[in-house]
Amino acid sequence: MIWFDKDLLSAPTELSCEATYWYVHDKVIGTAQGRGTTWFVQLDGLQGALRHYRRGGLFGKLIKDSYWFKGWDKSRSYQEFVLLQKLRQANVNVPRPIAARVIKSGLFYKADLLSERIPRAKDLVGILQQGPLSEQVYIAIGQQIAKLHRAQVNHTDLNIHNILLDDDQVAWIIDFDKCYEQSGEDWKQSNLARLKRSFLKEVERFSIHWQSDDWDALIKGYQSANQ
Structure with a gap:
């Protein structure tokens, strides 16, 4: 399942949250290391930050990036996507959400978020x-x-x-x-x-x-x- 802002997304919807897509098209302009890797990518008119959701702590060493599926609207990427939209509407300075993806496999899911990289x-x-x-x-x-x-x-x-x-x-x-x-x-x-x-x-x-x-x-x- 993918949610996206059609006014901001310049990539094919189904590939927008794939780091390999951006590498193949030479659109990766940098990375940052945190709990995982964040890829900075060049879109039309703005830069994006692509993040794959990963667990932290001791439990994260056993199950790195899978979460119990409780519904599409309970997934972490969807909830962050919607929350950013609401904060933008409230005139809070937060990144614009561009696309969110959830991949369900059995009882679990993995998630990604593509949001705006704040320039400079x-x-x-x-x-x-x-x-x-x-x-x-x-x-x-x-x-x-x-x-x-x-x-x-x-x-x-x-x-x-x-x-x-x-x-x-x-x-x-x-x-x-x-x-x-x-x-x-x-x-x-x-x-x-x-x-x-x-x-x-x-x-x-x-x-x-x-x-x-x-x-x-x-x-x-x-x-x-x-x-």
Whole structure:
């Protein structure tokens, strides 16, 4: 089963989530390593990021990329595809979803997602290793997180690896696998607390240029967007 945005997809639908297709047509322009490989591919007018869903942790060493099939609408790629569409409609800066694929085999399935690669963007870790950011940038980051929360979306892995800045200092939020819509308000503070721990962690690991005043600016932006 494949879901796609016909206005963005320039490849044959059934091959859009195949890395080999992009290699054969010399459209792979880069890769990134995380839990698995992300392939950056060139489409007409934009770049895409193709990701195959893989498990993490100890269980992932036994079953790398298969998931229990509970219905097409419960699959991870479909849910992320739809969530990105909803966030775009809510004016949150997230990648445009291009195509999602699920391959069912018996009781299990494998999944892939092709989404937009944000042009000329780097994650906060890489940027903060080079130097500090201004108060206005942190305010803008806080405002994007506030938009995310107003849309009632819980980003379960909100950390500074998943926040990007492009050349115009525009903030983007990425990686919505296993994220979901949630009612209520209490969880939002937990989201923010997780993000703050991420800053503190990377100060220790990578000596990023960050201090408590930067967090105050981020919260200032968050609160101003909720007024």
